[in-house]
Amino acid sequence: MNYRGPLVVATRNEGKLREFRELLAPFGLAVKGLGEFPPIAETVEDGETFEANAVKKASFAAEKLGLATLADDSGLVVPALGGAPGVYSSRYAGEGSSDSENIRKLLEEMKGAADRRASFFCVIAVACPGGGTRTYTGSCTGVITFETSGRGGFGYDPVFYYPPLKATFGEIGREEKNSVSHRGKAMLALKADFERLLQWLEPAPFLEAGGLRCLKEEESI
Ligand code: IMP
Numbered sequence: 710m711n712y713r714g715p716l717v718v719a720t721r722n723e724g725k726l727r728e729f730r731e732l733l734a735p736f737g738l739a740v741k742g743l744g745e746f747p748p749i750a751e752t753v754e755d756g757e758t759f760e761a762n763a764v765k766k767a768s769f770a771a772e773k774l775g776l777a778t779l780a781d782d783s784g785l786v787v788p789a790l791g792g793a794p795g796v797y798s799s800r801y802a803g804e805g806s807s808d809s810e811n812i813r814k815l816l817e818e819m820k821g822a823a824d825r826r827a828s829f830f831c832v833i834a835v836a837c838p839g840g841g842t843r844t845y846t847g848s849c850t851g852v853i854t855f856e857t858s859g860r861g862g863f864g865y866d867p868v869f870y871y872p873p874l875k876a877t878f879g880e881i882g883r884e885e886k887n888s889v890s891h892r893g894k895a896m897l898a899l900k901a902d903f904e905r906l907l908q909w910l911e912p913a914p915f916l917e918a919g920g921l922r923c924l925k926e927e928e929s930i
Pocket of ligand 1: 798
């Protein structure tokens with residue numbers, strides 16, 4: 710029998726939770742947000758890679774809650790800036806900085822840069838309590854504009870020009886963005902692997918007691 714949940718999504722962001730619910734709905738899996746559990750400590754996102762942060766967030770919550778947990782981490786990588794803002798994307802202009810402050814700093818740092826290419830990356834991690842983690846990655850490459858254009862999306866969307874659509878991510882709709890974005894692609898990878906993931910999350914015989922186990926890599930399907 711395959712795992713039927715619940716799967717916790719380690720986010721307090723309602724928008725993100727809604728997206729994952731929509732994605733996972735066809736699999737008949739109960740999806741819960743962190744808000745549905747007693748509060749657990751915030752994970753310190755001090756990893757050097759998106760993968761390290763996603764794995765840390767997912768495993769921490771999985772251990773605390775004793776349930777399989779999904780978490781994601783994402784950000785913008787600009788080669789001309791040595792990979793910045795990278796894992797610091799949400800706080801590029803300082804702790805607690807707003808999207809417009811981060812954009813202002815990015816455009817300032819990019820002044821005079823001949824190479825304006827940039828890529829968004831997203832890593833989704835699914836962790837089992839006491840078990841391993843599976844990760845799924847997506848990326849999307851575009852060009853940083855000289856000024857903002859469009860009011861849609863969030864973060865760096867208004868300065869991220871995506872050549873195939875001849876528009877910035879701030880100028881396109883949510884569905885169109887999901888069909889090409891780093892997050893959309895990581896989700897597609899997760900979806901493609903979902904049946905295997907459910908087998909990996911096979912319930913232990915002691916599930917009635919709230920128990921769960923993950924198949925070890927060597928037993929893996
Ligand atoms: P997190 O994955 O929620 O920690 O997001 C990290 C940061 O990366 C966000 O605060 C944004 O600044 C940036 N970012 C991640 N994904 C996107 C996106 O799709 N559009 C614009 N900015 C993004």
